[in-house]
Structure formats: structure tokens, C-alpha cells
Amino acid sequence: ERLTIAMDGPAGSGKSTIAQRLAEKLDYLYLNSGSMYRAMTLLSIREGGDSTNVPMLTKLAKSCRIDFLDNGKTTLLNGEDVSDSLRTPEIDRAIVDIAKTPEVRHEMVKQQRRIGEKGGIIVEGRDVTTVVFPDADLKFYINASVEERAKRRFAEQKTRGIETTLEQVEKEIRDRDQMDESREHSPLRTAEDAIVIDTTSMTINQAVDFVLNRVEV
Ligand code: C5P
Numbered sequence: 001e002r003l004t005i006a007m008d009g010p011a012g013s014g015k016s017t018i019a020q021r022l023a024e025k026l027d028y029l030y031l032n033s034g035s036m037y038r039a040m041t042l043l044s045i046r047e048g049g050d051s052t053n054v055p056m057l058t059k060l061a062k063s064c065r066i067d068f069l070d071n072g073k074t075t076l077l078n079g080e081d082v083s084d085s086l087r088t089p090e091i092d093r094a095i096v097d098i099a100k101t102p103e104v105r106h107e108m109v110k111q112q113r114r115i116g117e118k119g120g121i122i123v124e125g126r127d128v129t130t131v132v133f134p135d136a137d138l139k140f141y142i143n144a145s146v147e148e149r150a151k152r153r154f155a156e157q158k159t160r161g162i163e164t165t166l167e168q169v170e171k172e173i174r175d176r177d178q179m180d181e182s183r184e185h186s187p188l189r190t191a192e193d194a195i196v197i198d199t200t201s202m203t204i205n206q207a208v209d210f211v212l213n214r215v216e217v
Contacts, residue, residue, distance in 0.1 A: 002119040003136075004133055006123050006132070007129070010176070012150065013143050014207055015142040016124060018207050019124040024071075028121055031112065031115055035072070036066050040061060041095045042086060052097060057098065099186065112128070126180065140214075141195070143199070149173055154169040
């Protein structure tokens with residue numbers, strides 16, 4: 001049976017890494033829903049950047065096509081490879097306005113359901129266990145302490161050559177949490193039937209094994 005596995009959690013919790021590893025091990029499709037919101041944000045910046053213009057955003061969301069190749073490593077926006085342009089401070093700043101627009105969410109959710117309709121998929125994000133795939137076969141909520149998440153993000157940004165400090169990254173994570181905790185901005189909630197995992201003192205391998213055990217029981 002090809003399952004639908006959904007995973008939510010805050011920034012830096014480890015969910016992307018866990019979800020990717022799991023998808024490789026199970027030979028499932030991997031869908032990073034955050035990449036969709038990022039691609040949509042890039043599109044709106046290119047179109048002039050008025051992220052409060054809801055009719056424009058709605059039009060863009062309805063007409064854009066976001067595809068994933070190479071099991072999520074490549075993101076195509078209307079056929080163009082934008083993978084290397086999605087994780088920038090500019091997009092991090094602008095994404096809030098995009099992600100809080102209900103009309104945009106509606107379209108993104110539609111695209112995510114289309115990609116996942118056949119099952120055999122691991123999808124991760126903020127609302128995939130509650131809104132996108134409320135009937136998923138397995139749901140996980142991945143969490144970790146703010147300090148640990150900041151450390152991970154800092155290390156990740158360093159390897160990508162981004163100049164920053166741990167203090168700065170921690171501040172950004174705290175700001176993002178604050179937004180993610182206000183319902184007005186973010187859909188992040190813990191589904192009642194989600195398995196909650198705190199990865200603060202786990203290695204990636206331990207976290208992957210933990211999740212894998214739940215999948216295989
Ligand atoms: O997962 P990632 O950090 O790339 O997500 C970036 C942003 O996209 C999140 O902070 C959130 O605002 C938005 N997002 C969302 N719903 C999702 C996934 C991401 O609103 N399912």
C-alpha cells in the first residue's frame with residue numbers, strides 16, 4: 001500500500017531532512033509545501049512586489065504552475081528552474097504576506113492535493129496534517145527547542161555561504177515563531193492525531209529511524 005504521510009512543524013525542526021530521507025528510503029514522492037509558497041512569493045516579487053494586492057496575487061496563484069523534479073530537489077516555476085532563488089532573506093521577509101492570503105492558500109492546497117492524489121507521498125509544511133491532507137495515513141508533528149533550531153539554521157546558512165551570526169539567526173527564528181503562532185499569519189497547528197517528536201537531542205539518523213519505525217509497524 002502506498003501511504004500518504006504528512007509532517008508539520010516549525011522552521012528548523014528537522015522536518016525537511018527527515019521527510020527527504022524517509023522518501024528516499026520508502027521510494028515515495030517528496031513534497032515540500034514551503035517551496036510552493038516560496039515560489040509563489042518569488043513570482044509576486046517579480047511582478048512588482050505589492051503583496052497586499054489580493055486580486056493580483058489570486059490571479060498569479062491561479063495561473064502559475066509549480067512542479068518538482070528530482071524528488072523535490074528542483075523547483076520549477078512556470079517551467080523555469082528557481083531552486084536556487086527560493087531560500088533568500090528577501091523571500092523570508094515577503095512570504096508572510098503571501099502565505100496569509102486565503103486565496104493564495106486555496107490555490108496552493110489545490111496544487112498540493114493534485115500532486116498527492118495517488119498516495120505514496122511524504123508531504124511537509126505547516127498545514128499539511130490539518131488542512132491539506134486531514135485524512136493522511138500517518139501524521140507527524142516535528143519540533144525542537146528554539147536554541148537548537150537556530151543552531152541548525154546557522155550551520156546550514158554557513159555551508160551555503162550566507163554571512164550571519166547565531167544571534168541573528170535565533171532572532172529570525174523567534175520572529176518567525178511568533179508569526180507562526182499567530183493564527184492570522186500562519187496555519188501551524190498540531191493535529192490531534194499527529195505523533196509528536198521533539199528532535200532537540202536527537203541526531204538526524206535517530207529521528208529518521210524513529211519515524212521509520214512508526215511507518216513500518
Ligand atoms: O518550510 P519553509 O520554512 O520553507 O516555509 C516557509 C514559509 O512558508 C513558512 O514560514 C510559512 O509562512 C509558509 N508556509 C505555509 N504553509 C505551508 C508551508 C509553508 O504557510 N504548508
